Amino acid sequence: xxxxxxxxxxxxxxxxxxxxxxxxxxxxxxxxxxxxxxxxxxxxxxxxxxxxxxxxxxxxxxxxxxxxxxxxxxxxxxxxxxxxxxxxxxxxxxxxxxxxxxxxxxxxxxxxxxxxxxxxxxxxxxxxxxxxxxxxxxxxxxxxxxxxxxxxxxxxxxxxxxxxxxxxxxxxxxxxxxxxxxxxxxxxxxxxxxxxxxxxxxxxxxxxxxxxxxxxxxxxxxxxxxxxxxxxxxxxxxxxxxxxxxxxxxxxxxxxxxxxxxxxxxxxxxxxxxxxxxxxxxxxxxxxxxxxxxxxxxxxxxxxxxxxxxxxxxxxxxxxxxxxxxxxxxxxxxxxxxxxxxxxxxxxxxxxxxxxxxxxxxxxxxxxxxxxxxxxxxxxxxxxxxxxxxxxxxxxxxxxxxxxxxxxxxxxxxxxxxxxxxxxxxxxxxxxxxxxxxxxxxxxxxxxxxxxxxxxxxxxxxxxxxxxxxxxxxxxxxxxx
Numbered sequence: 001x002x003x004x005x006x007x008x009x010x011x012x013x014x015x016x017x018x019x020x021x022x023x024x025x026x027x028x029x030x031x032x033x034x035x036x037x038x039x040x041x042x043x044x045x046x047x048x049x050x051x052x053x054x055x056x057x058x059x060x061x062x063x064x065x066x067x068x069x070x071x072x073x074x075x076x077x078x079x080x081x082x083x084x085x086x087x088x089x090x091x092x093x094x095x096x097x098x099x100x101x102x103x104x105x106x107x108x109x110x111x112x113x114x115x116x117x118x119x120x121x122x123x124x125x126x127x128x129x130x131x132x133x134x135x136x137x138x139x140x141x142x143x144x145x146x147x148x149x150x151x152x153x154x155x156x157x158x159x160x161x162x163x164x165x166x167x168x169x170x171x172x173x174x175x176x177x178x179x180x181x182x183x184x185x186x187x188x189x190x191x192x193x194x195x196x197x198x199x200x201x202x203x204x205x206x207x208x209x210x211x212x213x214x215x216x217x218x219x220x221x222x223x224x225x226x227x228x229x230x231x232x233x234x235x236x237x238x239x240x241x242x243x244x245x246x247x248x249x250x251x252x253x254x255x256x257x258x259x260x261x262x263x264x265x266x267x268x269x270x271x272x273x274x275x276x277x278x279x280x281x282x283x284x285x286x287x288x289x290x291x292x293x294x295x296x297x298x299x300x301x302x303x304x305x306x307x308x309x310x311x312x313x314x315x316x317x318x319x320x321x322x323x324x325x326x327x328x329x330x331x332x333x334x335x336x337x338x339x340x341x342x343x344x345x346x347x348x349x350x351x352x353x354x355x356x357x358x359x360x361x362x363x364x365x366x367x368x369x370x371x372x373x374x375x376x377x378x379x380x381x382x383x384x385x386x387x388x389x390x391x392x393x394x395x396x397x398x399x400x401x402x403x404x405x406x407x408x409x410x411x412x413x414x415x416x417x418x419x420x421x422x423x424x425x426x427x428x429x430x431x432x433x434x435x436x437x438x439x440x441x442x443x444x445x446x447x448x449x450x451x452x453x454x455x456x457x458x459x460x461x462x463x464x465x466x467x468x469x470x471x472x473x474x475x476x477x478x479x480x481x
Contacts, residue, residue, distance in 0.1 A: 021113065021154040023146070023229040025215060025289060028121070028158065029209045030070070030165040032246055033238030034403075035186075036206045037256045040115040043184050045203035049214040050258065053233055057260030062340045063282040064320045065237040067251040069245060069327050071125035073237055073284060078104045078124045078134075080303035082321070085432040087447070087454025089123050090187045090326040096453050099284040103300045105199075105288035106134040106156070112297035117145020121213065121236075138412040144219045156291065161212035166240045168205035170363040173197035177204050177274040177307075188243055188252060189366070190373045190383045193340055193473050195241075198366035202240055231260040242367040243386050246327040247354060248336040248345065249404040250396075253322050257282060257456040259309065268294075268310045281340060282308050283320045297314045304432070319421070321428050325436055330356045333436055338398070340412075345394040348473055355386035361425050392477040393418075432467060433458045437469035 039059060040049040066082060067073040067089065075088040079102050083089040086097045106116040118138045122131030132138045137145040146155040163404045173194065180196035183203070189195050213233065220226050238252040239245030245252055259278075261269055285307035293299065293312035307314045312415035326336040333348035361367055373379055374387045382405045395409040397420055407415050435443060435458045446464075447457040458464045 005376060010062060019298060021152055024156045024294060025146075025216070025220060025229050026156070026158045026291070027161070027213055027231065027233040029161045029163070029213070029235045030121075031232075031237065031239035032164045032206050032235045032256075033244060033251055034254050034256050034443055035238070035244075035251055035470040036164075036203070037045055038260075040256055042089060042224065044182075044199060045178060045206045047206065047210040049210045049217070050233060050256070051404065052212070052259045053217070053231065053260055056273055057231070057258050058270050058276060058278050060257040060259070060280065060282055062280065062320075063255050063337070064284070064322065065253045065255050065321075066284050066322050068237050068248055068322065068324060069234055071123050072323075072325075074121070074123045075125040076285050077288055078126070078283065080105055080300070080305055082285055082304055082323070082327075082432050083125070084323045084429075084434045084436055085304065085455070087173065087435045087443065089323060089436065090323035091125070091378075093125060093326075093440070094127040095125075095444065097455050098453050099129050102302050104134040105292055105303075108292050108297045108300065109156050109295055110134075110136070112292075113154065114295060114297070115146065115149035115153045116156045117148065117159040119141070119143045119160060120162060121158070129424045144216070146220075146225070147223070154295070156295065159216045159398070160236075161209045163212050164202075164209035164235075164240070166206075166360070166364070169198060169202040169240050169366075173201045173365050176200035179208070186241065186243070188386060188405055189241065190264050190370060190379065192369055192373065194369045195366045196435050199241060199366055206279045207475070220264075227262045227264065229262070230241060230265065231306060232287075234259045240364075242361060242364065243354065246324070246332055246358075246361070248322045248324050250398050250402050251404075252345070253336070254402075255284075271311055279310060279340070280316050281318075281320050283317070317436060319424055319428070321425070321433075323436065325400050326440060328358055328360055331356045331440070332356070333427065335425060335434075335436075337421055342399060342417060343394075343396050343398050343404070344418060344425065346425065346477070347390045347392055347394070348477070350392050350450075350477070352481075353387050353389055393477060395421075426470065429470065433464075433466065435464075437466060437473065438464070 035049050036042050036318045038047045039054045064470050065073055066076050071091050072083040072089045075083040087095045100175050105284045109116050116136050118135045125130050137148045146157045149155050178200040182199040183196050183199040234257040235255045287304040289303045290307045290309050293307045306317050319337045319339055322336040324332050336345045393409045435454050447454045
């Protein structure tokens with residue numbers, strides 16, 4: 001009897017341990033915003049597997065990326081810090097950070113006893129440490145990394161689908177599964193046959209990605225882990241037709257996020273029952289901090305997000321912040337702050353069109369077709385704006401105007417709200433030590449001259465007087481001789 005009781009105690013202890021340390025599967029897909037997901041109202045393609053996950057889980061209505069392009073987004077994810085706060089926001093820059101100060105979230109999960117794996121995606125844009133260094137398993141041949149853990153060990157696994165990546169919209173646009181004539185176009189795109197065909201080609205790619213999600217979920221079920229694992233699905237930013245990815249408009253930053261939480265963890269359900277939506281702002285910077293909280297792991301002081309789920313949940317922030325700087329070979333400098341409805345933008349390089357020529361973006365047939373249409377003088381105010389210099393500020397009602405084409409910045413009705421959001425943006429950028437207020441090469445040079453990382457340099461007011469820079473920029477943006 002004593003042995004039986006002892007065995008029972010062990011099984012209870014194991015069960016209690018599992019409750020404290022749930023398995024976590026993070027499914028990511030590349031380059032598709034909510035516009036392409038049918039459970040978010042997308043009509044261009046069908047995503048039955050993501051939709052089924054939403055029916056079994058919780059669909060978040062207000063999830064936003066901080067960067068609108070891959071490497072700065074992944075830098076934000078791995079460190080739990082806005083990339084602008086540590087100088088890792090320009091694409092393919094690999095700037096160093098103080099690794100003794102800034103920990104990666106998988107480091108903390110491993111410390112808490114988790115097996116951590118990652119399939120197909122690192123791209124952290126950070127120097128001084130190999131991207132693969134923080135994972136137990138990161139191998140293109142091992143898609144389901146949880147299978148390499150020790151018996152009974154909790155796991156955290158990232159499985160990333162590349163099937164919806166921007167490159168899938170390049171090349172031949174003929175003979176698509178989806179019908180070009182049935183495509184719903186963004187209002188800023190002219191209704192041209194080649195653009196419709198390019199939409200259809202990308203719709204095919206998103207459906208392929210949806211099948212990738214099914215394959216991973218099927219593997220989890222085969223291993224008997226489906227009801228022991230918290231599953232998160234999100235894209236890595238929006239996209240992918242021109243003026244989405246890389247740009248801070250809704251089509252580039254408003255992302256799907258679905259969380260499925262098994263019945264055994266129903267005490268942390270974010271709504272009354274599965275199938276419901278969650279009306280909370282979630283920024284990508286919140287995710288790594290939330291994963292650590294769910295796992296009961298230590299959360300470093302450097303993490304800048306907000307825990308949005310679980311027993312350690314924190315109050316919802318009032319605003320989300322996004323940033324844009326150099327993407328590939330084109331410099332830009334935009335900051336955006338938004339709530340669930342309204343978005344306020346500052347264009348710190350308004351003299352440059354949003355649609356500067358960018359070699360990779362022009363590989364999709366839709367982009368040069370759109371540019372040609374503009375150059376032939378056929379575009380109107382909405383379809384031509386992408387190729388013209390910008391105004392200093394923009395303000396949109398994203399519910400009435402998801403495409404962000406009706407700028408309300410001068411509307412008397414919104415001036416008090418705009419003033420509040422201006423002040424909130426300034427406060428947040430100062431709080432983060434936003435490193436973007438020096439040109440990229442200048443900030444790198446100044447940090448190097450003082451043997452500092454950019455992270456350290458921008459926190460020294462003698463080397464980086466941020467308030468003065470912001471005041472000068474604001475004066476310039478008034479464009480008043």
